Amino acid sequence: MRVAVSEIIDFIERAMDLINDDHVDTLINELINAHKKGSKILIIGAGRTGLVGKAFAQRLLHLGYNVAVLGETIVPRIDSNDLVVSLSGSGRTRLVVTATEAAKAVGARVVVITSIPDSPLAKLADALVIVPGRTKIASEEDYFARQILGIHEPLAPLGTLFEDTLMVFLDGVIAELMERLGKTEEDLEKAHANIEI
Numbered sequence: 001m002r003v004a005v006s007e008i009i010d011f012i013e014r015a016m017d018l019i020n021d022d023h024v025d026t027l028i029n030e031l032i033n034a035h036k037k038g039s040k041i042l043i044i045g046a047g048r049t050g051l052v053g054k055a056f057a058q059r060l061l062h063l064g065y066n067v068a069v070l071g072e073t074i075v076p077r078i079d080s081n082d083l084v085v086s087l088s089g090s091g092r093t094r095l096v097v098t099a100t101e102a103a104k105a106v107g108a109r110v111v112v113i114t115s116i117p118d119s120p121l122a123k124l125a126d127a128l129v130i131v132p133g134r135t136k137i138a139s140e141e142d143y144f145a146r147q148i149l150g151i152h153e154p155l156a157p158l159g160t161l162f163e164d165t166l167m168v169f170l171d172g173v174i175a176e177l178m179e180r181l182g183k184t185e186e187d188l189e190k191a192h193a194n195i196e197i
Contacts (some may be wrong), residue, residue: 015132015165026127034083041067044099045087048163056170062188080107089162091119133162
């Protein structure tokens, strides 16, 4: 267990060095612009990646964003003033691609976060961030990248490395948004749920 945890942490540290700073800045600017305009934000993800998206949406809510997660019953209508953030390691998750196509059809801005820059999902992006990580469809063509990043598949099965890296990355995005929006932990606490089970 400790070896697996150590390798996952090492992978995340190496992956952070590979994420393009300009792309990160574009993502943050998209989120700041959405905040200034009062736009709705829709997070689209599936499976464990979708759970990471829910955690990100919760923090955006704490920052004062009007945010929803696809699949919930209270998702609002999305239009051309809104921002969609689509998450998929493979960039081929059918539900995510189809929902993102629908968002594009109504003119919403689309930010895609994936590991595969030439994936169907990436091709729909107005802004793209590549977050390294083995996806559940890892294939021999990714072999050298996996070796360089030190991915040992049995220790981090399926999409674990993407999901863990994505979680840490998006928490870093929240920290940067707090800084740029002038928000404190106390501000987030005021928006935190006060009725909990």
